[in-house]
Amino acid sequence: MYDLYRAMIVEYGLKMLKSNQVSGSSGNLSVKISENLIAISPSGIPYDELLPEQVPVIDLNGKIVDGSYKPSIEHKLHTEIYKSFPEVDAVIHTHSIYASVLSTLRISLPAITETVLMISEEIPIASYANAGTFELARNVVEAMKKSRAVLMANHGLVCAAKTMKEAFSMCENVERNAQVYVLALSTGKMVHTIDEAHAKEAMEFLRKNYGQTT
Ligand SMILES: [Zn+2]
Known part of the structure; x- marks a missing residue:
């Protein structure tokens, strides 16, 4: 049961x-199975050793419904996102380097390229709270009202999307732009961002025209 979802967590x-x-085993990810059920990475198992049968299925109150392994200690982060944004079906939380640099400087990622605008006008910072707490989950949900990708202060990045593929590509997108932004800042020269009028126009254009959907 739940094989497809467990395989997706491993993949x-x-x-x-x-x-x-x-x-190692840091970060975590989950996928929605039904309205009240998710498959989520287990706590402390390295990704390159993880087997599908070790992936727990939990309900949105954090109770294990299937499987014998403990879910990620960050499961509240995932369940609160699913409760708050019903259209979200996949959540990925990473500790990628440049996103973590920005999260440590506590500066949001502005619209430095149009690929940022494919997600939002800016990638905001969620206020600091310790890992595994409801406070952290609440802070991320608050920031996520502005953008489905959020930098977590002194921690990392979380991306939520309709599909796992999309959540993964958002995380890659933010990390790449965070790298460009950190390198640009490190020159000490003025860093330009796309002005608001162009940003709004680009977002509208991308929303209507990007990709293969008609
Ligand atoms: Zn983390």
Whole structure:
């Protein structure tokens, strides 16, 4: 039961690891199975050792419904996002380097390229709270009202989307732009962002025209 969802957690956990967005067993990811059920990465198992049968299925109150392994200690972060944004079906939380640099400086990622605008006008920072707490989950949900990708102060990045593929590509997108932004800031020269009028126009254009959907 739930094989497809468990396999997806294993597949994308490995992708997170191989793309250097996490190390060992850090970060976490989940996928929605039904209105009240998710499959989520287990606590403390390295992604390159993770087997599908080790992936727990929990309800949105954090109770294990299927499986014998404990869910990620960050499961509240995931369940609160699903409760708050019913259209979200996948959540990925990474500790990628440049997103973490911005999160440590506590500066949001502005619209430095149009790829940022594919997500939002800016990638905001959620206020600091300790890992695993409701406070952290609440802070992320608050920031997520502005953008489905959020930097977590002194911690990392979380991306929520309709599909796991989209959540993963958002995390890659934010990390790449965060790298460009950090390198640009490190020159000490003035860093320009796309002005508001162009940003709004680009977002509208991308929303209508980007991709293969008609
Ligand atoms: Zn984390």
